[in-house]
Amino acid sequence: MSNVMMDIKNLHAKIGAKEILKGVNLQLEEGKVHAIMGPNGAGKSTLSKAITGHYDVEVTEGEILYKGQNIVDWEPEDRALEGIFLSFQNPVEIPGVNNAYFLRTAVNARRKHLGLPELNAAEFLREMKKLVEELGMKPEMINRSLNEGFSGGEKKRNEILQMMMLQPDLIILDEIDSGLDIDALRAVSEGINKMKDGKRSFLVITHYSRILDYIEPDYIHVLKEGRIIKTAGAELVAELEEKGYGAIEEA
Amino acid sequence: MRPVLLGELTPEEILQELGAAPTKSLAARRLSELKLPTRKSEAYRYFDIEPLMEHDWEILQAPAAIGETERQIVITDGRVTALPSGVEVQVGCSDAIDIDGNHFDPLYYLGHLLSPEVISIRFKQDAKVTLVHRFTRPGRLLAYRTALYLDANVHVQIDERYEGEEACGALILGGYDAFVARDATLTLIKDETLKEGDYTPILSHRIKVDSQAACRLHTFDFGEGAGLQLLRAELHENARIDADHLLYATDHARRGTVSQIVHIGQSSVSEQRAKNILADKARGIFDALIKVEHTGKYAKAHQNSKAILLNDGAYMASKPQLEIYIDDLEASHGSTTGQLDEAQLFYLRSRGIAKEEARKMLILAFANELIDAIGDETLRERIHASFENAYWGATNVTCMETCHGCEDLAAESAAK
Ligand SMILES: Nc1ncnc2c1ncn2[C@@H]1O[C@H](COP(=O)(O)OP(=O)(O)OP(=O)(O)O)[C@@H](O)[C@H]1O
Numbered sequence: 280m281s282n283v284m285m286d287i288k289n290l291h292a293k294i295g296a297k298e299i300l301k302g303v304n305l306q307l308e309e310g311k312v313h314a315i316m317g318p319n320g321a322g323k324s325t326l327s328k329a330i331t332g333h334y335d336v337e338v339t340e341g342e343i344l345y346k347g348q349n350i351v352d353w354e355p356e357d358r359a360l361e362g363i364f365l366s367f368q369n370p371v372e373i374p375g376v377n378n379a380y381f382l383r384t385a386v387n388a389r390r391k392h393l394g395l396p397e398l399n400a401a402e403f404l405r406e407m408k409k410l411v412e413e414l415g416m417k418p419e420m421i422n423r424s425l426n427e428g429f430s431g432g433e434k435k436r437n438e439i440l441q442m443m444m445l446q447p448d449l450i451i452l453d454e455i456d457s458g459l460d461i462d463a464l465r466a467v468s469e470g471i472n473k474m475k476d477g478k479r480s481f482l483v484i485t486h487y488s489r490i491l492d493y494i495e496p497d498y499i500h501v502l503k504e505g506r507i508i509k510t511a512g513a514e515l516v517a518e519l520e521e522k523g524y525g526a527i528e529e530a
Numbered sequence: 531m532r533p534v535l536l537g538e539l540t541p542e543e544i545l546q547e548l549g550a551a552p553t554k555s556l557a558a559r560r561l562s563e564l565k566l567p568t569r570k571s572e573a574y575r576y577f578d579i580e581p582l583m584e585h586d587w588e589i590l591q592a593p594a595a596i597g598e599t600e601r602q603i604v605i606t607d608g609r610v611t612a613l614p615s616g617v618e619v620q621v622g623c624s625d626a627i628d629i630d631g632n633h634f635d636p637l638y639y640l641g642h643l644l645s646p647e648v649i650s651i652r653f654k655q656d657a658k659v660t661l662v663h664r665f666t667r668p669g670r671l672l673a674y675r676t677a678l679y680l681d682a683n684v685h686v687q688i689d690e691r692y693e694g695e696e697a698c699g700a701l702i703l704g705g706y707d708a709f710v711a712r713d714a715t716l717t718l719i720k721d722e723t724l725k726e727g728d729y730t731p732i733l734s735h736r737i738k739v740d741s742q743a744a745c746r747l748h749t750f751d752f753g754e755g756a757g758l759q760l761l762r763a764e765l766h767e768n769a770r771i772d773a774d775h776l777l778y779a780t781d782h783a784r785r786g787t788v789s790q791i792v793h794i795g796q797s798s799v800s801e802q803r804a805k806n807i808l809a810d811k812a813r814g815i816f817d818a819l820i821k822v823e824h825t826g827k828y829a830k831a832h833q834n835s836k837a838i839l840l841n842d843g844a845y846m847a848s849k850p851q852l853e854i855y856i857d858d859l860e861a862s863h864g865s866t867t868g869q870l871d872e873a874q875l876f877y878l879r880s881r882g883i884a885k886e887e888a889r890k891m892l893i894l895a896f897a898n899e900l901i902d903a904i905g906d907e908t909l910r911e912r913i914h915a916s917f918e919n920a921y922w923g924a925t926n927v928t929c930m931e932t933c934h935g936c937e938d939l940a941a942e943s944a945a946k
């Protein structure tokens with residue numbers, strides 16, 4: 280087995296008074312693509328929020344070890360600076376915050392944290408424009424307000440753009456494929472595949488096999504009622520598509 | 531002089547008491563009708579006006595000495611002390627101006643009664659000028675009135691600044707009477723940052739926008755201290771007013787706007803937007819009435835106030851109101867008060883942006899809408915810097931926050 284990037288042990292978490300995660304155990308390996316599937320309301324997004332330190336989620340028990348350290352009490356920005364990235368299921372719109380200015384602030388915060396020199400406006404924009412083109416985004420997205428008035432697909436591409444600019448170590452993609460047309464799905468998947476470098480880990484939350492055909496997961500985990508109830512190889516996808524989650528037995 | 535004592539007098543007695551000219555009898559009559567403001571007066575309810583009205587003020591009468599400047603009109607302690615050379619502006623003084631007989635603010639009238647003469651600035655041609663109000667004497671009551679006349683079809687931008695670091699504890703009763711003639715445009719950009727203990731400005735304005743004329747107001751009130759602007763605007767046929775008010779108040783500030791926009795003519799348009807950011811124990815005031823008279827058919831009146839409270843102790847007194855006497859019109863108003871959006875804050879932080887920086891970005895974004903509405907680029911940048919100074923204590927606005935030309939820059943450097 281490869282090195283473990285993230286080791287989630289017996290994680291219990293609440294949203295408000297309701298326990299959503301009920302003892303999640305999950306190991307994410309370095310350089311591997313993990314997919315999580317599971318019915319609506321199972322707690323998939325909640326898990327991604329627990330990992331990134333979202334204010335809605337309160338961890339009540341268990342640990343999230345990331346590169347060996349328990350990050351449960353870390354501020355969201357510190358988790359991000361250490362290389363955790365979440366592509367949101369529903370990215371928020373932030374009117375008045377310029378997309379390029381936002382992303383440059385984020386990229387430079389990360390570079391500073393890594394001891395790299397900051398990028399000046401011109402260097403940054405050159406890089407950003409290149410990726411915007413690659414992802415098939417309209418160039419004017421660069422200077423629009425962050426996600427404001429973006430279509431569903433444009434928001435998702437913008438998440439991928441951020442991922443590619445930030446060069447994170449652990450990438451969580453929460454339904455990156457939902458609502459994407461074929462071209463967008465291909466562009467996004469190519470972006471993701473380009474990020475594979477044998478070290479980076481991916482956690483892909485999805486309901487569909489389409490994206491998994493492109494990005495070839497190493498492991499499939501099934502999350503149901505706040506627990507991982509099954510882990511298998513890519514062959515599980517076909518079985519799930521055919522039989523549904525009801526047929527999955529707790530392993 | 532204790533203003534509160536005037537409240538009991540007849541108009542004749544007021545004129546006599548203040549030694550005002552008989553030409554001011556309308557002002558005296560209106561003041562005695564309206565009475566001096568108390569904490570119960572609607573317009574001053576959240577302002578703590580009473581100590582100011584009860585104080586025994588020494589009234590400041592400063593001598594005048596006029597010099598020339600580049601492009602500025604400077605009014606020091608109520609007297610014109612510098613005039614621009616070569617700019618087509620006429621500045622003079624008169625005691626016969628057409629004052630507003632329907633203003634809601636008693637201090638508009640008190641200001642007129644106490645001003646020995648009115649500074650009148652007349653624009654016969656298009657102009658861009660800077661108008662500096664400078665206050666140098668602490669602890670006094672200073673009353674002076676400014677009249678702005680725009681001739682027909684003349685387009686004027688006035689960049690209004692306030693300098694008063696030395697005038698701590700002073701009370702300023704000021705404001706303009708603006709007459710915007712047919713087809714003319716007045717753009718007024720006011721930038722006033724106060725500190726605790728500074729002078730208290732009560733600026734009571736009256737704006738008459740003639741047929742097909744336009745007035746664009748951009749007011750930027752930042753910092754601490756106490757200050758109120760009171761505004762009554764009259765819109766005639768096809769006239770329009772766009773009034774934007776950005777307030778960023780901290781500490782124990784009491785700052786804000788009280789306004790009445792009156793649609794008199796047909797098809798007149800008013801758009802009023804207030805954005806208020808309140809920190810610490812600051813109190814923001816936005817008490818704004820839009821009134822559409824029965825003569826104001828087909829009027830369009832839109833008004834909106836948004837406030838962000840950054841601390842538990844901050845308070846926003848927001849009262850947008852519509853008073854409408856006809857059916858044929860388009861009108862809307864709204865008011866919201868809230869905190870910074872948690873989901874937005876989390877999004878920024880989840881990308882590695884520190885909490886304080888993320889808060890700053892969101893506050894700047896909220897303010898930006900009104901700052902970006904300034905057409906003049908140099909002024910826009912200056913107000914940006916002024917806001918940053920007030921918020922951050924220093925300005926570090928970078929190119930990408932304010933301009934949208936960076937792509938060209940990147941393209942250039944990529945080509946090299
Ligand atoms: N802010 C919230 N307040 C209250 N309940 C919430 C909140 N967010 C999520 N929940 C609840 O938590 C449970 C898990 O939600 P979660 O979003 O994690 O599901 P999911 O597995 O991502 O589902 P989907 O496939 O529909 O995205 C659901 O019952 C949901 O209603």
Ligand SMILES: [Mg+2]
Nearest residue numbers: 323324325368
């Ligand atoms: Mg979800």
